[in-house]
Amino acid sequence: MDDDLSFALFLADRADTVTMSRFRHADLDVRTKPDRSAVTEADLATERALRSLIAEHRSGDGVVGEEFEETPGEGRRWIIDPVDHTDNYTRGIEVFATLIALEEQGRITVGVVSSPAMGRRWWASRGHGAYTSGPPWPPQADGSGDGRTARRMRVSAVGDLADAHLSYAALDHWERRGLVPGIVGLSKATRYEFASACFWGQMLVAEGRCDVSLNPRGKIWDNAPIQVIVEEAGGRFSDLAGEPRVDRQCAVVTNGLLHDDVLTRLTR
Template identity: 45%
Template sequence: MQSLTRLGDDLSFATAIIDQVDALTLPRFQTQDFTVSTKPDNTEVTEIDIAAEQKIRSMLSRSRSRDAILGEEEGETGTAARRWIIDPIDGTRNFVRGVPVWATLLALEEEGEIVMGIVSAPALHRRWWAAKGLGAFTGRNWTNAKQLQVSQVSKVEDASLSYSSMSGWAERGQLRGFLRLAEQCWRNRAYGDFWSYMLLAEGAVDIACEPELELYDMAALVPIVTEAGGTFTSVDGEPGVAGGNAFATNGLLHEEALGLLRSITDGEGEARA
């Protein structure tokens, strides 16, 4: 594992990258002057997604040339133990429709562990970042940053749940389990995408979950949630990002909330023992 000093340097470098990407993406979002196409998986992509990833790759190639890169739009390059993971615009559909809930996500993985993440949502005037052992923070810059801490809510009936959509739960055969969890919570809202997890890290939300995600959707979120004191697993309870989905809580609620989600599957008449 790299030293905290080196990790801090990587975080500072990632911040400089994100500054340049925000300067590219925000003006185009505000003017809405871009083309939109459909990828083979039927998801939307804009020329801004592609340009943002190319900007990040260009800066990484100059200063971190030995590191591998995995990006949503251009795939994987390199095989090094250190790998940067890019989602140039998380929330592309929001970006296209003029909804300000979208962000650039950048993470650093070392020897299979996500050790740093930064999430920038310039249309919301918000940014979040974390590195292993250094804590999690939010703010527009380092000088006015606020350290993040998850909530201390300890009962599901007192908890606020945020999710993205319900269709993926039906495809997994877990819609009934998701609805059971949502009904047990004090409040549920579909803040969606990265924002659910950033609100969790801030203590404004207590549970966040999504049934279908790619590595680049999750990587930057994990250190921010965990360094703020939360727990991030798959819906099967596997720590980290390996499960292709996400279930994150303030930690105190994790077993109870995950148990409710998994207590019944679609087609079952009774809860599982």
């Protein structure tokens, strides 16, 4: 546990055990928070488990998570979303994940996205590249391949929006920002679009399978691990002003080549 990335992956293993233990259970306890978002017993149990492990192995570190008050630290803090896409989780849809990041002196240095029901995981640490494991992609001709083997990720080389794949969702949130015309313009300018504004679309950008992913409502626990993974894969992460900030409740994720054009079309 001396290495922070190894520890983050250890946390993800624990999170997967907790989330899968209650996934698709008919008696899952689901409640509505004051902001009308859903929270389940799995969200709470997962964050509690990870906080306990951090307190045991990284006692001087702080913790900020979606479900409980922040624990202060000494220049370092772990950032946790115990179940990203809780609404999918409550409906038995596989597209959910635990998001884990480490922030040191204001900089995100480690990120892990673990989606156990999809059989996928993505991770990165500063200066060491971004990796994924899960079902082999592309599949081997003989059908072989070990889904547990890590594969390095690299964003696409698509440099023209006319050839790009775009992911976005939550039009009501884009409307609140007054940016629906920009979204419509981008959808017309790109080759293909699909509805995903969460970790799934963002990780597809990191893998080079998508080129642009737009999230208008991401909190720090949604954004922190995404930033380091995408950047280590060669892409770019920013807020709507083009700044690499994870605390602006939005995320513009691209392969880097398209980033400035996307921001211009989205916000003009």
